[in-house]
Amino acid sequence: MRKLKNYINGKWLESQSMEYLAVHDPSTEEILAECPLSQAEEVNQAAAAAHNAFLVWRKTSPLTRSKILFRLYALLQERHEELAEIICLENGKSYTDAYGEVQRGIENLENACAIVNLIMGDSLATVATDVEVTNYKYPVGVVAAITPFNFPMMVPFWIFPMAIACGNTVVLKPSEKTPLLIEKIVELAEKAGVPAGVLNIVNGAKDTVNAILEEPLIKAISFVGSEQVGRHIYEQGCANFKRVQVLGGAKNHTIILKDADLEDAAIKVTAAGFGSAGQRCMAGSVVLVEEEIAKVFLDKLLEKARKITIGNPVQDHSIYLGPVIDQAAKDRIFKYIDIGQKEGANLLLDGRQGIPDKGYFVGPTIFNDCQPGMKIWQDEIFGPLICVIQIKSLQEGVEIANSHHLANGACLFTNNASAVRYFRENIDAGMIGINLGVPAPIAWFAFSGWKDSFFGDLHCNGKDSVAFFTRRKVVTAQYKEENK
Structure with missing residues (x-):
């Protein structure tokens, strides 16, 4: 049986773990592959690779990042049907739903392709005599994405395209129940020119998540899943002084x-x-x-x-x-x-x-x-x-x-x-x-749950997404005119 690997610093690596979970086709109960329950050391290795890549990637021009994402966009369009088929196989949703999910993921990438406009700062030329103020946006560092089984395409694309567009690097843990699609995404990301270490994949479950929460090189965490798990991630992530957004349960x-x-x-x-x-x-x-x-x-x-x-x-x-x-x-x-x-x-x-x-x-x-x-x-x-x-x-x-x-x-x-x-x-x-049954907004608007459906202050998607994946630096400067 094929054993899945982790993707760290541009290479597929066998997991150090001795524990694996079977990945089933839910329609037939057939075992498709085995997913490793990666150890803390593997999370640390991925975070270190992401951190080293970040030191270079953060200085890469937003125009260059945008061009890479545009290439990925084109590759995803070409493979739309193939990606939908993988979702049907490992998740079991209908082909119509799977096809629509792929489209939703591509829309999020399309939004991230506009990063040159989205990441612009702002300024005031005069706030006092010869004094100006400028606001700059900078990436936060290594971002962790913890994503669920029910949308193996759409939810990762809520997170990693905008994160890397903003100059961050990513450690992504897909659901151990649906880890197959992300292999194809990595293949296409490599073809598009995403550099080694910018996008890393660590498979696993609870212990892998806890290692992410404890890893000091990880500065921000985006999670989508159940309310119970989300509470744990929000509480522990914040206790470790990380920036955290948690999209949890619902009863609509x-x-x-x-x-x-x-x-x-x-x-x-x-x-x-x-x-x-x-x-x-x-x-x-x-x-x-x-x-x-x-x-x-x-x-x-x-x-x-x-x-x-x-x-x-x-x-x-x-x-x-x-x-x-x-x-x-x-x-x-x-x-x-x-x-x-x-x-x-x-x-x-x-x-x-x-x-x-x-x-x-x-x-x-x-x-x-x-x-x-x-x-x-x-x-x-x-x-x-x-x-x-x-x-x-x-x-x-x-x-x-x-x-x-x-x-x-x-x-x-x-x-x-x-x-x-x-x-x-x-x-x-x-x-x-x-007069709609599913009020999920498009990528250009925030996915804005309230009450216990969301923990944090900045949501996924829309303008909130750019704010979550950046931090501000405000420069106040005085340039006195000569001869004054």
Whole structure:
């Protein structure tokens, strides 16, 4: 069985670790490769290589960095389909979702290609007699990226392109569950001209992450994953005086008002809840629908959910719903279906039925008559499961959504302008969708979760990203005119 290697200072190196985890095709349960659980010494080695490269890379012109990223952009466009296929294989999401994920990653690279404009400072020619002030932006140093299994392309591209565009170097730890795609990315980065040591890959799991948190050469950490792990990374990273941004869990609420286009809402709620098998932090996992239209809407939602095709996306690109990531995830979601029934929610569609015998499949699951406080409402299940709560008004829906401690995204379906304004002004979520099911912004805007969905002060993407990966130097200077 092929054993994956780490990529340090421009070379693929065998791990020193004796521990490996199997990487499965979740559709077939076949073992694809073995991923090393790298030791602290390997993190230190990667950080040292990144630090040495940083001493040169930080002085490289932003124009040169931009040209390298443009070359990578072109290579990714050429390999778009191939990259999507790898995602289908190791992650299990549908080809349509995988293709879209690759496009999202490329968009982030496109944003980073504009670094010459983005990294410009600013100045005032006169603040006092013969005195001027200029603000410069400098890279922070070695940046660590800790990325999740559910978006093996998009999330790394949230981080490393902008980080290296700003003059930083990167140590990236991909998910041990989906480490294959990053090999192809490294191959293309090398072809594009990314110098040795600027991008380093260290495979691993918990101990590898803890080594990143303790490594003094690493100055900043960007993490995307669960709330629980994110808390640990934020607390320990900050305790070690690192700059940290943590994008954590979500329980996104969608409110559907009686004036909404219910057909359109049902299509988009279906995609939001069951796309990527519900394994995304923008999944629409809670639907709050006004009582007057609840039956009509649920009939439409059930009709669409029952038509969802389930299967292996590698073999059939038309499949809508692929598997969840592993057996543990499947077992956990099945357990939550049991919990929902015991809590008294009405199971309208059971994802344990009508699924392939082989693979980690969970079908679309819909609960009606859910209530705040139920575990299926409270917990981030991370699977194709929707909780439906019937409400009397928009105000009640907003109150329920705001009572949750997670606040990544929220959506409203309506054609009422005053309802849109009320929703925008009163909902706690940091990303809002109006007549949309997934309110994930494009790369030029911040991915701005609120409350316990985010720890830090600068988000991924947009202007926040440039600010996170740079530090400021303000020069105040007096140049007296002669003969004064």
